[in-house]
Amino acid sequence: MTRVAVINYGPKSDYAAMLPELADTLHVFTHNELHNTDAFARYEHVPDCEFVPYPELRIRQLAAEKPFTHLITDNEYDLERVARIREDLGIPGQSAASALSFRDKVVMKEVASRTVPTAAFARLETITDLTGFIAAHAYPVVVKPVKQGGSRDISVLRGEDDLMEFSRRHWREDLMVEDFVEGRMYHVDAVLAPGYRFVASSRYVRSCLGVFSGENNGSIQLHPEEKFAGRLEEFLDRVLEAFEVPEISAYHLEVFHTPEDELVLCEIASRVGGDRIPALTRLTYGVDLHASWLRQSCGLPVDPPPAAPPAEVHGSISILPQGRPVRAPRRPPFAWVRHYEVNEKLAPGAVAQNSTSFLCFVIVGGRDLAEVEERLLQAETWLMENLEEADAAKDAEAAEEARAS
Known part of the structure; x- marks a missing residue:
């Protein structure tokens, strides 16, 4: 009999809709409260679920009473924990070693460098490891935690002043350093399973690190018939050749395209890409990345990915919080705007x-990357020109009411 344990993070996850055949077998432990949970066999909102051992302990206790057939998560920070539990309980799925290789960025690059180029890198134990790396490779360098995501806690050191400023911060025990790679960054998003292959490629509008200097960011899909999209898909296959991969998985790959026309690995994760990537994928291809991955992980059927090329591709751009009280404008007045959302x-x-x-974001459609990029920049300009200064006190009250609801 099927019995499924779930460790969840996202507040918008709807497992009853994704897995309706199994809803009454789901035992769900979640970081954020969920809706549509009445049909579940068990539902627990666990504050700080991502950080506390309770869900692991409880799943092990429940499994001792009656085994689970599947254990799933779509949260990157739970992949290792879930893999460890699977191995201990004899549940099929990604192994602990595989999960580690996609989570620890040093291990990831050690593995990936067998088949594709990567930037020079090193794990950091002390500040002298950092200064030694700089002496060997020169500035600029990137320092980041080995298991963080969303460009959090990343520092780009371009010279001695940056190094001295960095040295005043609290030292962390989970850092690595790597060469700064010049070039545009692309991402490849995939779900791969026996008899199922979906791969889509996109280009970031700007560097993901630009948000910390005030640059709005987003991504634009490549049309699958573009030659460069095929090149990125081949790069994904070469990367995965180096890894122990689960039979069924989603992947989010980030790739630098250098001025010398070389593709260089940035990072790869064995999960669905974040931000607007799932929404863009649904609009263009009709593929729900989360549902496709999790349904197949639970032995459920999915529709095959589309065989015909899409009529249009999509892109998104997010307007950053401005560091001062402002109101997002109304929806941009362009026919090609497909979605607009205010935070x-x-x-x-x-x-x-x-x-x-993000303060707000917009999704636009067009026939190819060039048209979508032109429209995104037009929408961005309109949004920035129409930001309104806000009443801080009234907006604070409104935001508090929104959070409470």
Whole structure:
């Protein structure tokens, strides 16, 4: 008999809709409260679920009473924990070693470098490891945690002044350093399973690190018939040749395209891409990345990916929090705007905390990357020109009411 344990993070996850055949077998432990949970066999909102061991302990206790046939998560920060539980309980799925290789960026690059180019890198134990790397490779360098996401806590050191400023911060025990790679960054998003292959490629509008200097960011899909899209898909296959991969998985790959026309690995994760990537994929291809991955992981059927090329591709751009109280404008007045959303829960005067922070975002459609990019920049200009200064006190009250609801 099927019995499924779920460790969830996202507040918008709807497992009853994704897995209706199994809803009454689901035992769900979640970081954020969920809706549409009445049909579940068990539902627990666990504050700080991502960080506390309770869900793991409880799943092990429940499995001792009656085994689970599947254990799933779509949260990157739970992949290792879930893989460890699977191995201990004899549940099929990604192994602990595989999960680690996609989570620890040093291990990831050690593995991937067998088949594709990567930037020079090193794990950091002390500040002298960093200064030694700089002496060997020169500035600029990138320092980041080995298991963080969303461009959080990343520092780009371009010279001695940056190094000295960095040296005043609290030292972390989970850091690595790597060469700064010049070039545009692309991402490849995929779900791969026996008899199922979906791969889509996109280009970031700007560097993901630009949000910390005030640059709005987003991504634009490549039309699958573009030659460069095929080149990126081949690069994904070469990367995965180096890894122990689960039979069924989603992937989010980030790739630098250098001025010398070389593709260089940035990172790869064995999960669905974040930000607007799932929404863009649904609009263009009709593929729900999360549902496709999780349904197949639970042995459920999915529709095959589309065989025909899409009529149009899509892109998104997010307007960053401005660091002062402002109101997002109304929906941009362009026929090619497919979706517009305002972050009603953003605190007045907030600043960007990571690459997914936003005041509002817009999704546009077009026949190819060039047209979508032109339209995105036009929409961005309109939105920035129509931001309104806000009443901080009134907006704080409204934001608090939105968060409470």
